[in-house]
Amino acid sequence: MAEFPKARDFFESSRAAVxxxxxRRKLESASARHLDHFAEVKAExxxxxxxxxxxxxxxxGAIAHLDxxxxxxxxxxxxxxxxxxxxxDAADARDYIVELAKAKGAxxxxxxxxxxxxxxxxxxxxxxxxxxxxxxxxxxxxxxxRGERPSHIITPAIHLSKEDIGRLFADxxxxxxxxxxxxxxxxxxxxxxxxxxxxxxxxxGVNFAIAETGTLVIVENEGNGRLSxxxxxxxxxxxxxxxxxxxxxxxxxxxxxLARTATGQKLTTYTSFITGxxxxxxxxxxxxxxxxxxxxxxxxxxxxxxxxxxxxxxRCGACLNVCPIYRRIGGHAYRSVYPGPIGSIISxxxxxxxxxxLPFASTLCGACKDICPVKIDIPRxxxxxxxxxxxxEHPLKWPxxxxxxxxxxxxxxxxxxxxxxxxxxxxxxAMVLKPFAHNGxxxxxxxxxxxxxxxxxxxxxRPHQRxxxxxxxxxx
Amino acid sequence: MAEIHKIIASVKDALGVGARSxxxxxxxxxxxxxxxxxxxxxxxxxxxxxLEAVGGKFLGILTPDxxxxxxxxxxxxxxxxxxxxGQGVMSDMDAIGEALxxxxxxxxxxxxxxxxxxxAMRERVASADLGIAExxxxxxxTGTLAxxxxxxxxxxxxxxxxxxxxIVQIDRVMANLAAVLAxxxxxxxxxxxxxxxxxPSRTADIEKxxxxxxxxxxxxxxxxxxxxxx
Numbered sequence: 001m002a003e004f005p006k007a008r009d010f011f012e013s014s015r016a017a018v019x020x021x022x023x024r025r026k027l028e029s030a031s032a033r034h035l036d037h038f039a040e041v042k043a044e045x046x047x048x049x050x051x052x053x054x055x056x057x058x059x060x061g062a063i064a065h066l067d068x069x070x071x072x073x074x075x076x077x078x079x080x081x082x083x084x085x086x087x088x089d090a091a092d093a094r095d096y097i098v099e100l101a102k103a104k105g106a107x108x109x110x111x112x113x114x115x116x117x118x119x120x121x122x123x124x125x126x127x128x129x130x131x132x133x134x135x136x137x138x139x140x141x142x143x144x145x146r147g148e149r150p151s152h153i154i155t156p157a158i159h160l161s162k163e164d165i166g167r168l169f170a171d172x173x174x175x176x177x178x179x180x181x182x183x184x185x186x187x188x189x190x191x192x193x194x195x196x197x198x199x200x201x202x203x204x205g206v207n208f209a210i211a212e213t214g215t216l217v218i219v220e221n222e223g224n225g226r227l228s229x230x231x232x233x234x235x236x237x238x239x240x241x242x243x244x245x246x247x248x249x250x251x252x253x254x255x256x257x258l259a260r261t262a263t264g265q266k267l268t269t270y271t272s273f274i275t276g277x278x279x280x281x282x283x284x285x286x287x288x289x290x291x292x293x294x295x296x297x298x299x300x301x302x303x304x305x306x307x308x309x310x311x312x313x314x315r316c317g318a319c320l321n322v323c324p325i326y327r328r329i330g331g332h333a334y335r336s337v338y339p340g341p342i343g344s345i346i347s348x349x350x351x352x353x354x355x356x357x358l359p360f361a362s363t364l365c366g367a368c369k370d371i372c373p374v375k376i377d378i379p380r381x382x383x384x385x386x387x388x389x390x391x392x393e394h395p396l397k398w399p400x401x402x403x404x405x406x407x408x409x410x411x412x413x414x415x416x417x418x419x420x421x422x423x424x425x426x427x428x429x430a431m432v433l434k435p436f437a438h439n440g441x442x443x444x445x446x447x448x449x450x451x452x453x454x455x456x457x458x459x460x461x462r463p464h465q466r467x468x469x470x471x472x473x474x475x476x
Numbered sequence: 477m478a479e480i481h482k483i484i485a486s487v488k489d490a491l492g493v494g495a496r497s498x499x500x501x502x503x504x505x506x507x508x509x510x511x512x513x514x515x516x517x518x519x520x521x522x523x524x525x526x527l528e529a530v531g532g533k534f535l536g537i538l539t540p541d542x543x544x545x546x547x548x549x550x551x552x553x554x555x556x557x558x559x560x561x562g563q564g565v566m567s568d569m570d571a572i573g574e575a576l577x578x579x580x581x582x583x584x585x586x587x588x589x590x591x592x593x594x595x596a597m598r599e600r601v602a603s604a605d606l607g608i609a610e611x612x613x614x615x616x617x618t619g620t621l622a623x624x625x626x627x628x629x630x631x632x633x634x635x636x637x638x639x640x641x642x643i644v645q646i647d648r649v650m651a652n653l654a655a656v657l658a659x660x661x662x663x664x665x666x667x668x669x670x671x672x673x674x675x676p677s678r679t680a681d682i683e684k685x686x687x688x689x690x691x692x693x694x695x696x697x698x699x700x701x702x703x704x705x706x
Binding site for chain 2: 085184193249263280282283285
């Protein structure tokens with residue numbers, strides 16, 4: 001596992017990202033377009049909320065029986081001729097795949113889109129072994145050409161404009177500059193098609209694994225998942241332990257809501273049901289199929305009854321699109337392959353203590369919870385993780401600050417019981433703070449209150465004014 | 477294999493004793509009501525509308541003879557020279573192939589292949605301008621074609637050529653996804669690779685703008701077959 005960045009890095013990268021107006025413009029336009037699509041499909045899907053409820057119930061049930069389901073899945077996969085490998089951590093999974101690729105004499109590995117292989121940093125490990133890993137999802141292909149990592153779970157190149165991509169292609173391929181998405185896509189298609197037809201080793205992620213049949217379900221729009229899983233002689237599917245569901249009939253609930261929340265489609269273009277390697281006489285499909293089932297901190301999340309719910313996630317990316325933090329800083333600033341609200345609750349468990357600051361990077365506005373297709377109560381989990389950090393097993397290193405805050409709150413509670421005192425203090429504060437205010441907001445508070453305004457603006461107290469009914473515009 | 481036991485054990489530990497409040501049966505999904513009485517033609521027209529909504533082209537509800545003629549016309553319309561096709565589910569694909577040959581199209585017929593012939597066969601399918609396949613089912617509510625593949629009718633037919641044509645029998649147009657999965661059942665799904673196809677291959681990876689024809693076909697055409705005696 002690469003060294004996970006420190007909290008200080010996150011503060012720096014997010015501050016830099018907030019100041020990047022071009023990035024903000026791209027994120028805002030992409031998110032807005034996404035939410036428009038979503039609103040359209042949601043409007044004509046009246047049972048949407050019932051489906052979310054059903055999906056939530058099925059996933060929660062599956063996690064509650066995960067040990068049994070994993071045993072059932074493993075035996076069904078093996079009966080279908082798959083080789084199953086359980087990886088305790090990222091290094092286990094990486095080593096298994098790299099050794100397998102070496103044993104097969106693979107020079108090139110074609111990869112379908114997979115966040116789990118990003119999580120285990122497979123590409124780097126393959127490169128170190130002298131094996132070329134080619135990302136084939138268009139967005140992943142683009143970020144790989146730039147030597148970057150994806151900045152969004154569903155739309156990896158969301159931080160780039162078509163002009164950025166046009167310049168990249170002109171640069172890397174020596175072709176004439178164009179910013180037309182159609183031409184850029186056609187260029188990538190022809191380059192990748194040649195690679196696919198000669199590929200001998202393919203790797204993809206998995207969206208759902210059906211225990212009763214030993215079937216892996218892969219959802220995608222481009223066709224690269226189909227190609228990665230049918231062209232090569234050896235095919236490896238990588239999945240987290242939480243991807244398993246009990247029955248085939250559970251699946252329809254997930255497929256329709258996943259497509260709607262992830263991309264605003266009713267169903268994704270391609271849904272592949274893969275049960276074992278190719279049969280005799282088949283033109284398509286691998287001769288050898290391996291399934292790598294990854295724990296990497298997930299079982300420790302099950303042990304925490306609040307955090308367990310985070311394993312319901314089906315990686316649709318919708319919580320990123322609605323998150324006011326994500327929309328201002330983008331995916332890279334989080335320094336985790338899983339950015340946004342869902343990333344903030346799973347990263348600390350997958351990547352260890354260095355990601356402990358992420359649960360604090362949230363306004364707890366609840367937009368993520370409202371859009372989540374499997375109804376994960378993300379704000380509740382964020383608060384739970386914050387609580388664990390400050391009072392739980394591994395408190396942060398500011399116990400005195402917390403004690404001070406508690407004392408302050410007790411003092412405030414005492415004063416707040418006397419309205420006249422509160423009004424007098426308010427008047428006094430308004431008078432004192434007036435010279436600091438600018439356009440109704442105080443950007444920097446004096447003295448010990450300065451910490452508060454380090455990351456936010458304080459509305460100027462206005463004692464003569466009764467509080468207006470209804471919400472006020474928050475500071476920009 | 478030590479790892480599996482270790483991970484199952486840690487999952488078990490994490491779940492804890494008594495955490496299992498609801499039985500496996502209780503965790504089962506609620507069933508989605510399936511439209512039982514919906515008229516076939518109504519389902520077919522819903523399918524047509526939804527297919528067009530995702531960028532597919534619906535060529536009509538046709539009799540088997542009309543289907544053959546329409547396919548020959550389509551191959552001409554898109555300027556195809558080579559057409560790849562395999563066996564059908566219910567339809568006589570050989571007759572379609574012969575009609576195309578009579579109209580001077582080159583035909584690639586997919587047949588079960590030995591391991592050594594795979595690469596060559598695939599090159600031939602990839603070089604075709606149009607791939608023809610028959611779907612096992614269609615889903616009206618989403619405009620989806622459900623295609624089971626095997627040696628006679630490989631998945632490549634709907635993936636490698638730049639244009640795709642899929643036919644489906646009218647009594648196999650189902651109301652929704654749940655109905656198709658129920659119709660296939662666990663054994664049907666597990667028997668062979670199954671692919672649900674909803675429109676042409678597409679991406680929105682560049683500024684969330686939709687572009688068709690990334691790795692799969694840029695265009696997909698569908699025909700619903702209505703047998704004469706029905």
